[in-house]
Amino acid sequence: MRKMLGFIVALVAILAPLVPGFADGIIVPIPRPDIPGPPLRWLTIVYHHVTVTIENGVATTKVDQAFRNDGEFPVEGTYVFPLPSGAVIQEFTLWVDGEPVVGGVLPADEAREIYLSYLRQARDPALLEYIGQGAFRARIFPIEPGETRRIALEYVELLSPEGGLFRYRYPLSPERFSAKPLEEVKVEVVVKASRPVGSVYSPTHPVIVGREAPTSARALYVDKDVLPDRDFILYYSLTGEGVGLDFLAYKPDDEDGFFLVLVTPPAVRDLAPLPKDLVLVIDRSGSMEGEKMVQARDAAAFILERLTPEDRFGVVAFDHEILGLTSGLVSASAANVAAAQREVRQLTARGMTNIHESLLQAMEWLQPADRPQYVLFLTDGLPTAGKTVTDTIVRDVTAANTSRSRLFAFGVGYDVNTQLLDLLAEQNRGTTTYVVPGESLELALSSFYTKIAAPALADLALQVDGGEVSDLYPVQLPDLFYGSQLALFGRYTGSGPATIVLTGERGPEDVVLTYNVEFTAAATEASSLPRLWAARKIGHLLNLIRFKEKTEDELKPIIIELATQYGIATPYTSFLVREEERTAAYVNPLAMAVPTGPAGVGAAQATKSLAEAEAAQRADYVREVGGRVFLFVDDVWQESTYEEDTPTVNIVYLSDAYFSLLDRFPEIGPILALGEKVIFKLGTAWVRIGEGGVTELTPEVRAQFQG
Incomplete structure (x- = not known):
């Protein structure tokens, strides 16, 4: 039996980081016997700012770092920046007493020898990350205690598309090389091209993507008080008119492949927005009193202001009674919108909470039509009036939804019944968003509406002709909206060309789009795909248990096996870490099977983030190296x-x-x-690096690594 491994990890540690082939610039100090501690920990990296401009495939990277000596002794050494293959230094600035310091680029062989000599002196294996094609090096004169040294570096490289996707990688991993967490890390990438920019996607970091024009895009990653421990990777594509599709594949040597399909609508709306029907359902029960009621009114006003004359809308407010603020579904004329806004502004919190009747009223107003139809449901509480049993509410509302409208639920605060809201959204083709205390409900709701206001395609379906695929997630594809993109993960067997057929609806019209892709037999670049796929599958299986579509006994063994293999936090795995200096008392909200309160909201958010995971998040005890997952067990990194x-x-x-x-x-x-x-597999043998064992690689030892 494989040793059952699990995780004491923060909930955000859904996916582990990549262990990079390079690392960002560091100062390697000259060892001194009078300074305690590891030399690479003698300095603090205060901040790390990276600004990247990519114009027609030429990437210019500007690096700005500051190092501070928080110790009691002067420190001097060598600043080293491992350059990506083919990159050329354009500018380097380090001021000492007002004078710039000159640096030089090392050839690959010399760089490797220097790194290995650093490794032998500092005895820090993290330096092995530096062995690459070449490096930039400059001498750092003594940094006095309390003094800060700022370094600016600029280099340029040419990006070449593979399968239509450009891949930019920035080495960002100073975890072992700073005495304290960095105050701020920021990576900003601006893409400019002669053609419209399509997909923009990071599998490693959560990025905010903005589009100011069809031919440009901006991706921003910012974090504070953090020790980055994985490279920053960004994919982008260039597209023409219409909906674009991009494809990534990763194929391990001994198992089926993994793939990612990114579907992106045009950067600008190629057609006028579809007329839509929308019903706002607003909770005005007593618990909404105060700031939540104010935010709800403001959010409703925002949405009403942005309706087009071709839209139809309705507004339902409820406590223990149901109040229609419109006479059913009405046209979004200026007069009707103004009247509804006046009614919304007069809402006050009172009474109990009748969720059942309020949603039935909304569904009654929405009748089948050749246009998108939505229910935006806003509540902060549990059902306390009318029918209150979760299964009954979900069954009745879903049955009443004859128009197949999409229900989007917004749970406010910690008193919501998360199981009820998640089931309502799941059974009615929508999603759930939770707004915890301190967050802005108005911002969450208005941002969401801005996205769904203009659907590009509805009722999406995807099939693959010429390739054998399985385990696709999400199982049910969402609608495609302007300003967003769809990420679909799956497995494949075999190799060769294939055709992806994407179908959808735009009003009364059926849309069929075809794209040619290649399932390669040896894809090695996108090594993060296996764990992203596994996270989505686990999220799907957890939802099947939560929604009672499958029993825990059926799915628990599958979840444990996936979680163990790919290093993912679940309710059924707990990772025992006994190294004293790494001991952490993290609580995993996924394991708390309660539908309400902070734990319930945390569990619902956690499961949702697994099911929709798109960026590998940080974990203290999980690392990914080239698609292989390593877990920190009993002071050992073990595959x-x-x-x-x-x-x-x-x-x-x-x-x-x-x-x-x-x-x-x-x-x-x-x-x-x-x-x-470290314990890892090499060929047909397992290798254990540690304090005991052989010191010479004899022919007999080498023979064990064949195969």
């Missing part, structure tokens, strides 16, 4: 597929055997960079 008591080839850390192994198999450098104790 997730390792089974306890499996025989290993034991090699002493930093011994001659260690470096001989690295020379013979340079691809294991990022794995060895995990730490001084």
